[in-house]
Amino acid sequence: MQTIFNKWGRALLWVFVFSTAISTAFGQGTICQLCGMDAAKSETEFILHRKTEPPLHACCINCTRRVMKKLGDGIAEVTALDYRTRKHVPAPTAFYVIGSEHIPKGSMTPFVFAFGAQEDAAKFKDRFGGEVLPFDQVLERLEAKSK
Ligand SMILES: [Zn+2]
Numbered sequence: 001m002q003t004i005f006n007k008w009g010r011a012l013l014w015v016f017v018f019s020t021a022i023s024t025a026f027g028q029g030t031i032c033q034l035c036g037m038d039a040a041k042s043e044t045e046f047i048l049h050r051k052t053e054p055p056l057h058a059c060c061i062n063c064t065r066r067v068m069k070k071l072g073d074g075i076a077e078v079t080a081l082d083y084r085t086r087k088h089v090p091a092p093t094a095f096y097v098i099g100s101e102h103i104p105k106g107s108m109t110p111f112v113f114a115f116g117a118q119e120d121a122a123k124f125k126d127r128f129g130g131e132v133l134p135f136d137q138v139l140e141r142l143e144a145k146s147k
Pocket residue numbers: 032033034035036037058059060063
């Protein structure tokens with residue numbers, strides 16, 4: 001009886017260890033919370049910082065919009081990867097180029113490029129086309145498209 005119990009105990013321990021590893025990979029890793037792509041490989045990555053839980057990653061602004069809708073008040077801050085500097089900047093005050101002919105790596109359509117500086121967004125637009133919009137207007141456009 002003792003040995004059977006030990007075997008089951010060990011099996012349960014492994015299930016626990018394994019499931020913890022999986023939840024860690026999804027909760028704290030760089031996998032996009034919406035589509036499952038690796039957001040760390042995306043040139044249009046966003047990070048959604050939550051109030052108490054670990055931050056979530058998203059591969060593009062459209063996935064970000066949908067995760068924001070799902071989590072609502074649970075999100076404390078959102079940052080966007082600046083396409084020029086490759087550093088994260090606060091998403092609500094960044095500038096976005098939508099409708100350009102440039103294609104980012106590891107992202108999804110419609111391609112939207114984030115810039116911390118308005119000047120960088122304008123330069124990008126001059127080179128690749130599209131238009132410069134603030135965060136809330138990009139979200140509104142995507143929201144309208146999804147209907
Ligand atoms: Zn995604």
